[in-house]
Amino acid sequence: MNSRLRAADVIPVATIGLRTRRGRAALSILGVTIGVAALVSVLGLTRSSQAELLARIDALGTNLLIVANGVGASGVESPLPATSAVTIARTDGVLAASATAALPGLHVYRNDRVGAGRHGGLAVRAADPALLSTLDGELAAGVFLSGPASLYPAAVLGYDAAQHLGIAGVAGPPLVWLGERWYTVIGVLRPLELAPEIDNSALIGQPAAAKDFGYDGHPTRIYVRTETERTFDVRHLLPRATDPQNPVAVAVSRPTDALDARLAAADATTGLFLGLSAIALLVGGIGIANVMVIAVLERRTEIGLRRALGATRGHVATQFLVESVILGAAGGTLGILLGGGVVYALAYQQNWQPLIPPAAAVGGLAAAIAVGALGGLYPALRAAYLPPTEALRSA
Amino acid sequence: MNPPVLELRGVRKVYPGTPPVEPVAGISLTVHSGELVAVLGPSGSGKTTLLNLAAGLDRPTSGSVLIAGRPIERLSDRALSGLRAHRLGVVFQQFVLLDHLSAVENVATGLLYRGVPAHARLVKASAALDRVGLGGRTKHLASKLSGGERQRVAIARALVGAPDVVLADEPTGNLDTATGAALLALLQDLNRDGTTIVVITHDRTVAAAAPRRIELRDGRLVHDHRSPL
Numbered sequence: 260m261n262s263r264l265r266a267a268d269v270i271p272v273a274t275i276g277l278r279t280r281r282g283r284a285a286l287s288i289l290g291v292t293i294g295v296a297a298l299v300s301v302l303g304l305t306r307s308s309q310a311e312l313l314a315r316i317d318a319l320g321t322n323l324l325i326v327a328n329g330v331g332a333s334g335v336e337s338p339l340p341a342t343s344a345v346t347i348a349r350t351d352g353v354l355a356a357s358a359t360a361a362l363p364g365l366h367v368y369r370n371d372r373v374g375a376g377r378h379g380g381l382a383v384r385a386a387d388p389a390l391l392s393t394l395d396g397e398l399a400a401g402v403f404l405s406g407p408a409s410l411y412p413a414a415v416l417g418y419d420a421a422q423h424l425g426i427a428g429v430a431g432p433p434l435v436w437l438g439e440r441w442y443t444v445i446g447v448l449r450p451l452e453l454a455p456e457i458d459n460s461a462l463i464g465q466p467a468a469a470k471d472f473g474y475d476g477h478p479t480r481i482y483v484r485t486e487t488e489r490t491f492d493v494r495h496l497l498p499r500a501t502d503p504q505n506p507v508a509v510a511v512s513r514p515t516d517a518l519d520a521r522l523a524a525a526d527a528t529t530g531l532f533l534g535l536s537a538i539a540l541l542v543g544g545i546g547i548a549n550v551m552v553i554a555v556l557e558r559r560t561e562i563g564l565r566r567a568l569g570a571t572r573g574h575v576a577t578q579f580l581v582e583s584v585i586l587g588a589a590g591g592t593l594g595i596l597l598g599g600g601v602v603y604a605l606a607y608q609q610n611w612q613p614l615i616p617p618a619a620a621v622g623g624l625a626a627a628i629a630v631g632a633l634g635g636l637y638p639a640l641r642a643a644y645l646p647p648t649e650a651l652r653s654a
Numbered sequence: 655m656n657p658p659v660l661e662l663r664g665v666r667k668v669y670p671g672t673p674p675v676e677p678v679a680g681i682s683l684t685v686h687s688g689e690l691v692a693v694l695g696p697s698g699s700g701k702t703t704l705l706n707l708a709a710g711l712d713r714p715t716s717g718s719v720l721i722a723g724r725p726i727e728r729l730s731d732r733a734l735s736g737l738r739a740h741r742l743g744v745v746f747q748q749f750v751l752l753d754h755l756s757a758v759e760n761v762a763t764g765l766l767y768r769g770v771p772a773h774a775r776l777v778k779a780s781a782a783l784d785r786v787g788l789g790g791r792t793k794h795l796a797s798k799l800s801g802g803e804r805q806r807v808a809i810a811r812a813l814v815g816a817p818d819v820v821l822a823d824e825p826t827g828n829l830d831t832a833t834g835a836a837l838l839a840l841l842q843d844l845n846r847d848g849t850t851i852v853v854i855t856h857d858r859t860v861a862a863a864a865p866r867r868i869e870l871r872d873g874r875l876v877h878d879h880r881s882p883l
Contacts (some may be wrong), residue, residue: 260736260737260740260741261732261733261735261736262732262735262736262738262739262767262768263739263767263768263769264766264767264769265769265771265772267771267772268766268772271772272766275752275754275755278754279754560748560750561752563711563750564746564750564752564763565763565767566711566735566738567709567711567738567744567746568738568739568744568763568764568766568767568811569735569736569738569739569740569766569767569768570735570739570766570767571731571732571735571767572731573732574735574767646712647706647711647712648706648711648712651711651746651750
């Protein structure tokens with residue numbers, strides 16, 4: 260003949276306080292809601308942006324290396340040995356190597372009436388015909404430099420250069436002024452994400468550069484495609500292959516490293532924001548504890564009545580503990596919805612695919628429930644150990 | 655004579671302090687099934703402490719309280735709670751209803767800790783409200799009821815599980831004379847139907863309605879009087 264509370268009655272009994280004080284219940288879950296929303300949105304946004312970065316890195320390929328002279332003053336490309344393109348191409352693991360050379364002091368203008376200083380930073384580069392395939396680039400219009408075209412005053416414009424000069428196609432064909440000479444535009448490139456320096460250049464053939472501008476055959480920047488799995492090894496072989504006399508002067512970089520760095524940076528900020536979310540959750544838990552302590556004080560008479568009606572200490576503790584767990588769970592659920600909304604809105608705005616890691620949603624809800632349980636533990640025990648006579652005295 | 659439903663054997667209750675307070679100073683008392691007993695005494699005579707002990711809401715410092723033959727001082731919280739749920743009904747002077755619940759839901763809480771399913775609770779609660787004359791007010795919120803009605807709901811809640819004994823602490827204390835008299839008539843009526851009732855009161859009119867009157871003074875039983883039947 261023991262006292263018994265049916266499992267089906269636990270939730271209705273535990274929600275009495277919430278149903279009668281709705282405003283307070285709503286406010287008390289706000290902290291947890293914010294905490295979980297922050298957690299879910301931080302993890303969701305990190306995942307969504309990383310997915311986008313990873314997709315870009317995959318599309319670009321991680322096997323492109325750029326060889327340059329590392330000694331030159333910053334921003335100015337210095338010459339490499341004339342034979343370096345050939346020696347690099349012979350290195351084990353290299354699939355293709357294409358040399359380019361910045362032609363110092365030379366700029367590209369729309370016509371010969373534009374002032375010499377108003378070149379918009381557009382450079383002129385001597386390039387070999389294999390450059391397009393090495394960079395895996397595409398043409399927006401026209402053709403790339405071929406063997407014969409390299410001999411004549413023909414230029415291919417990088418994407419930004421073409422935009423700047425107001426040249427969209429090769430119909431006409433348009434002419435550009437290279438400071439000393441007219442060149443015919445035979446092609447326009449699409450943007451090259453891994454070689455932005457090509458985007459704002461006009462490319463001309465090496466023989467034409469030698470003939471018109473005295474190019475001496477020393478490349479300043481060589482693009483190298485490697486066998487993907489050997490990229491790391493090749494990277495260490497290239498300085499000696501490029502300049503056996505002075506390998507330390509050679510700098511080899513991998514342009515996708517910048518994207519990798521962004522991935523790492525995103526991870527670092529995620530940690531910081533997760534910490535802040537955890538603090539918000541903790542504050543939310545303290546808020547719940549606070550509200551529950553007040554509820555126990557206010558509902559002493561109800562506690563006394565329930566004890567008089569046959570509730571055990573365990574029943575009273577369960578009632579208040581379940582109430583605070585419900586507060587935590589409600590805060591967690593709202594937080595997941597809110598955080599999910601933020602992720603979807605920002606991903607839509609940034610054109611990313613919205614991704615919410617299931618672990619973030621499950622973990623957020625679990626953390627909210629744990630916070631509710633911890634916050635409710637002390638008030639629940641206080642309610643349970645309140646002597647019934649003392650509780651009823653306040654009636 | 656019917657078996658005892660409630661028995662106090664030399665019960666003392668002492669609250670520590672300087673000086674210690676002893677509201678119940680050695681009371682022995684037996685209540686048998688079917689009785690209507692009034693416990694009479696001035697303020698401070700130990701009536702409410704006696705009720706708390708008899709209702710299993712407090713444990714004696716010494717002596718023994720037996721509810722349904724079981725000494726409560728040796729019971730676990732769970733077992734004592736079980737006795738309260740199954741054997742006892744309590745009516746408080748302040749009614750102590752849950753204001754946001756309807757009359758019938760309040761009465762149904764009297765069966766909550768017996769593990770009775772929700773629907774069965776409501777059916778029995780409805781019948782109990784009928785019994786106290788509130789059959790037409792079942793759906794009303796407790797907060798919308800008058801004082802007399804609230805006390806009837808409280809009595810229905812104490813009755814709903816057909817306990818061995820109903821303990822009522824100043825049940826008419828918060829009611830006007832007419833309402834109090836009607837309530838008293840209801841208690842007498844319930845007793846005639848077989849419910850054992852112990853009424854704590856300081857009102858001699860209420861006490862006069864009971865066939866057995868026990869008088870307390872300074873924590874001691876000074877008079878135990880039975881009216882001739």
